[in-house]
Amino acid sequence: MSARDPRANVAAVGNAATHVAYEEPLLFERSRPGRIGYSLPALDVPAADPAALLGADALRAACDGLPELSEVDVVRHFTRISTWNYAVDLGLYPLGSCTMKYNPKLNEVAARLPGFAQSHPLQPTALSQGLLQLLHELERHLAEISGMDAVSLQPAAGAQGELAGVMMIRAYHESRGEKRRKVLVPDSAHGTNPASAALNGYEIVSVPSGDDGLLHPDAVAAAMSPEVACLMLTNPSTLGLFETHIAEIAKIVHAGGGLVYGDGANLNALLGIARPGDLGIDVMHFNLHKTFSTPHGGGGPGAGPVGVKGILEPFLPAPVVRRATTPEGERYFLDDERPLSIGRLHGNLGNVGMLVRAYAYVRSLGPDGLRRCAEMAVLNANYLLARLRGAYAVPYDRRVMHECVLSDAKLADAHVTTMDVAKRLIDYGYHPPTIYFPLIVPGALMIEPTESESLEGLDRFVEALLAIAREAEEDPSIVRGAPHATRLSRLDETRAARKPVLRYAPAAAEAERSRPTPRGASR
């Protein structure tokens, strides 16, 4: 245990300070019988007797398990617990491959316009022309940005977009009478890639990256065979490196009759610079909650449109938004006559609210603004790398795109790990970068600053990381014991997994509180 106050260093760097931290129980612990938080108008029709209509056996009397609270209770509860969260609007949120850029407030106003927010997906299309036009134009903009021929906005998240993409690849091969059972996935890939492929019944073949962190044509050629349906790759890769061999790699896959799937998570680095469709990608998904600024909301919703080259267009999820010229002018409608479509993935047209936000974003940036995103994102990542490479190990020390990967290799002598660094960064007032991913870098620390971060913001972040590196050398126990300045210290994830408690149950809660921490729980 260190004699030094863990907050002393933090105060010197000055991003965070201690603040009032509210305590707040669960809703159920605040509940008091008789309190209400709602209002209902008086019934203007005869009261119905549900028991007579539905049978008493079909009914419940009340919703036991829901709390009884006043509106004041509820507002205070959620306001107080909101202060326990870190957020983009508070400061840098450098999660690699998540592109935590600023969420414009204009987009919120746009999405709340009643013509968007209060409309119904099944209302006749003649009554939704404005929204259908927006969706159609967004499809065109995304197609232009990515170099693809057609886009579906239906998938509700990147992972669902990926699922759609792999399904389309499967449908394509089946339509040609070809039985291909394998999918090539680089060892640096995000976990959704093999999961999406497995959901389609494919066998995953891992392709090793080279010593330079890149995918190499000979490795792909060695893995390529008539059994391979596609190669899934991310460009820039999860190491933040541009896959310089991508065109040649795509040629190899195409020559073997396979297709190339592009995970669009890192598209922010390429906006206006290069387009996946021009690099040999046949199908890709977009993450609107990454590249296109829609808010992350504590884990979602996202939106994961897919873009395809012409050969895959017939297989797009249905329905498709189409435009026709009529005597009355341009009219938009939904085309469900799609015999080769992989089908429907979402109950309706997708996360339209997020699509409206993305549309407003593209309109706000224009071609120059979009390109500026890529340029400044790449500038920021390279600047961080330049300032941090002395203090931290850099497994692939070269020009990066929009994110850089460091590791804890230089801290090993002090027995300080990436996890410790992440937790100590919290004391300095930051959300940690992505840790332990990609898997091919032990102790990876993946930092994506995005273009939203200013120079002085980056400098303060660098100072915090440099301070932590110094602490690792001079007083490692401060780092290993972090976080010190949060309302809760490090949480016992082992206990949560060994004895899952996944809902509030009053009797169980009492027993849980008096149970001692189990043997073997470590940090």
Next chain:
Amino acid sequence: MAEYDIPDDRRYSREDEWASFEDDQITVGVTDYAQKQLGDVVFVELPAVGTAVEKGEPFGVIESVKAVSDLYAPVSGQVVEVNTDLVDHPELVNEDCYGDGWMLTIAVDDRSDYDALLDAAAYRRHVDDRKT
């Protein structure tokens, strides 16, 4: 570099399981190297008594907070006993992987399956080969 405990009184598979032979039965668990790689074990899924297992095929699953792994049968045979303590105390695998953390006992079809496993020295080399 971490030091891994590899007792001489038993044999090992390349999938980081140990096997000890007694009275025509083989008791199986995971090695110290395995439990250290996994971290805190949170769940172990084991087959029912009476299940037939085949050498080299998965018989169960072991989960830690950060990883999950199949468990592979080092020998072929029939499961005669399962360590039910692991249901409520998966941490036994971390604390005493060669003793109280044992997983199951198999009645072997063919003793030569056991002889074909690695001895302690060969397993130590296998561990060293994978250390970075």
Next chain:
Amino acid sequence: MRYIPHTEADVRRMLDVIGVESVEALFEDVPRGLRLGRPLEVPAAASEHEVLRELGALAARNVHAESHAWFLGAGTYAHFVPSAIDALASRAEFYTSYTPYQPEISQGTLQTIFEWQTMICALTGLEVANASMYDGASATAEAALMAMRVTRRSKVVVAGLHPHYRDVVRTYLGGAGATIEHASYGPDGRTRDLASHVDDATACVVLQSPAFLGPVEDVRAAAEAAHARGAMLVVSVAEALSLGLLRAPGELGADVVCGEAQSFGIPMGFGGPHLGFLAAREKHLRQLPGRLCGETVDAHGKRGFVLTLSTREQHIRRERATSNICTNQGLMLLRATIFLALHGAHGLTALARQNVAKAAYLRSRVAATPGLSLPFSAPVFHELVVKLAPGDTAERALARALDAGIVGGLDLAPYAPELGPALLVCATEIATRESIDRLVSALGGAAS
């Protein structure tokens, strides 16, 4: 551009530190031949004012629930959204945070998820609930896949499902080599002969209740039919509000309850983002897809919450994951949790009862109107089928309603042509007596 802070002086300084001459040089790894080499052909940047004007014009061309009385349901429902929800959900700490992978600085999100999981268990009568799915349709598909994993069988029997839910189930199950069989409805509108479809190859029965066409199904009988052959019962609830009044499906024998919780404080939004939910029995915990939040303690014994059992999920289990799902519907979950907290144990039931009353009144007015008829006798929650007068069409009837300022319901011709000209009409608590009268009068208009 106001979202990107860099000045030219900033850029110069940073390039010096990096040691390059220009921003262009930072892209040296992008082969010249692969670069776009021209500006993107998207419209030039618009100011905030212009964007809002343009979008306002697009929005104004859509009919919506604030411009018209609303009787269109069919899986997306027009309910009142209490004001506190927008105010609370708009807080930056909720809105602009991300997945709670670092629990010490995400307790706001995590505690909310724990509260949601608790309340979904209470409403469904089951023991574990996950941290939401994309929507009711994908939740239903994932529930079917889960039942296939648990039972190791590959046949799925579906009944009463919204046609879009059925489509999504078919899409998801296509890769898993499953067969799907449909049980159809009988004269009273409820599913009939369900047991005749269930055999030893059946992984699960997927029963939507209330059904797409409105009737409340016999969940207990469906559970018996499924369990008799070792299959599971998945109950899909497209209108979560019905759980405020109807007996919890878990108490009636359902093994998995899933569905759509958009009715809990989420605007219709042209169909998304919405909020899928999924709950199951504790013994199936490890087969559950999606995120899970669990209670634990910190180093000082203080209670806190963490994402747990992540080894089921894609980022660890990769190709052996229970699903590929990564995000959940965090912001929507927050809204729904606030909605449930405001309404509470009695409010949800009171609200549900109002919905039933409005639909009962609608039904009585339809029954009293010449030309209109009610083909199904089974009791409903708040949605029912109205058959139009012979010779009338749904298109004309809906046009008459629109003239009266009403979006009157769903034309059932694409979904249930066997019914003849008919509409699916939904009356929620926002439907006034006066608007119901006006609607029925417009629908019956052809007969006069």
